[in-house]
Amino acid sequence: MKEVYQYLKDCGTYYLATIDGDQARVRPFGTIDEFEGKLYIQTGNVKNVFAQMQANPKIEITAMKNDGSWIRVAATAVRDDRVEAREHMLDAYPSLKGLYAADDGNCEVLYLKDATAVFSSFTAEPRTVTF
Template sequence: MQEVYDYLKKCGTYFLATEEGDQPRVRPFGTIDIFEGKLYIQTGKSKDVSKQISLNPKIEICAFLGDNWIRIQAIAVVDDRVEAKQHMLDAYPSLQARYSANDDNTQVLYLKDAVATIASFAGEPKVIKF
């Protein structure tokens, strides 16, 4: 899991895919955090992505770095604890202008049953499960 975190952190931006009915939805994300041994992402409950995840928590993340890429399949699980939200906000102080650990909008989710594949055109893919 640490390798996946490091990869996404180095990328800065990754793309998260959900579904809305029969339509895939993909958008850029930038938050990634490790808290209590789990990999977390962050969004706002008021956003469409949050509503899509609540209807179908299966997500995919994709990012590209140089000559390789990562794809992560996972179940996004909401963690409503203030401690989890605050940990994320401490990791991304710029978010504190729009989010608070005690507001009704901040949402953090951890990745469950995750399968990450790091691949390139030049070799065998590396699979990491966490």
């Protein structure tokens, strides 16, 4: 899991896919946090992406580095309603504090459960990590 965290952190931007009814939706994300041995993402509960993850928590994340390698992560997004988890995310991303507060009723953090990450490149065999 730490390797997945570091890869996504190094990329800076990754792309999160959700399902909206019968339509896939993909958007750029930039928050990834490790808290209590789990990987977390962050969004606002007024956003469509949050509603989509609540209706169908199966997500995929993908990112690519300049070295030609990429990662795909399939997981279930699980909401964590603890203020400590939100505070940890906001401390990891201080720039978010202008948009969110841990107790604002909008900030949401979700951890990745039953995750499978596949590291790929054009020069090596794919490698799978589960967490």
